[in-house]
Amino acid sequence: MIIEKWLKYSANLLKKNKILVYQLESVILLSFVLKKSKSWIYGFYEKKINYIKLKILKKFLKRRIKGEPIAYILGFCEFWSLKIYVSPYVLIPRKDTEILVNIVLQKINNNTKKILELGTGSGAISIAVAFEYSFINITAVDIDNKIINLAKYNAQKLNIYNITFLKSNWFSNLKNQKFDIIISNPPYISIQKYFFFKKELKFEPYRSLISDNNGTADLNYIISQSSKYLNNYGWLILEHGYKQGYIIKKMFQIKNFKNINQYFDIQGYDRVICGQKILIKDKK
Incomplete structure (x- = not known):
């Protein structure tokens, strides 16, 4: 079969x-298989x-038709213009999450020495920040060694140290x-919403998506604990x-964060929030 026909x-x-960007995905799959x-x-229409390549393409199409994200089929995606390897152990980094990276970069100044990312997954967020600011020490944590190893691999491939x-x-x-x-994109989907979007989300790790209390339990925990780990004038930034x-x-306000700001995603929805720990006021 020739390229044009395939x-x-x-x-x-x-x-x-019902794959929305069907033409582009066809080209992406073929580009990947043919290298x-x-x-x-x-x-070169x-x-x-050749037969072997056609067999591989057939398997890939079958997986895609079943709803498996193309990033899992290829094993990587693009985030912050960087090639990030992914696996079913981690969420696929979303374009909306680049907003979180943008806000982090805005908050970095000459006094910024240490950053913590909670729930790093593929490492995409920390890697994007480290790519822009190589002088800052970043600690990125997750609960599973398989996830940590993948994030390390991504950093090594991009020469991030x-x-x-x-x-x-x-x-x-x-x-x-x-x-x-401190930055995090924690689980924030309720169980009810997960089952509503299950077809779109079923291939991604359940525990990285779902949180109790209508999706707010992990967010609430991070907000309630973060002050203990923030320097004075430090920022907490969450998706x-x-x-x-x-x-x-409201959770930020209850925990006495100051300078609280909210930011919108591409579709105009609240997506990222930040607040500052301030224990003393500046003397003027």
């Missing part, structure tokens, strides 16, 4: 199975695809360390669900 076939099949650029594919990856259940293994910024902005802001 692209038409695969695009039609993906479209029939050729997209521009090469467009220039009459080139034949200012991140310490540590197994920890949130703050459990941090031994009262203090940080200038949350698109309908959780009001209640999460």
Whole structure:
């Protein structure tokens, strides 16, 4: 089968199975299997695809039609213009989470020495920050060694050396360390919402998505504990669900965070919140 014929076939099949960007995904899959650029594919429509490659493509299409995210099929995705390897052990980094990275970068100044990321997953957030600021010491924690090993691998592949990856259940293994910024994209989906979106989410790790108390339990825990691990004037920066902005802001206020600000995602929903620990006021 030639490239042009396969692209038409695969695009039609993906479209029939309600894959939204069916044409682009057809090209992405073919590019990956043939180890050729997209521009090469467009220039060699009459080139034949050999039998072995066709078998691989057939398997990939079957997986995609079942709803498996293309990032898991390929084993990587792009985040912050960086190639991040993923596996079913970790969430696929979303474009919306780049907003969290942006806010972190805005809060970094000459006094910023140490950053903590809770629930690092693939390491994408810490790696993006470290890529921009190689002089800052970042500690990135997660609960599973398989996850930590994947995050380490991503950092090594991108020559990032200012991140310490540590197994920890949130703050459990941090031994009262203090940080200038704490960041997290914790689980924030309720069980009810998970079952509503189960078709889209079923391939991603359940425990990285679901949180009790209508999706706010982990957020609440992080907010309630963070002051113990923040230096004075330190920032807590969190991603949350698109309908959780009001209640999460209340949690920040109850724990006496100051300079609380909320930020919107691409679709205009509250997505990220930050607050500052201030124990003393500046003297003027």
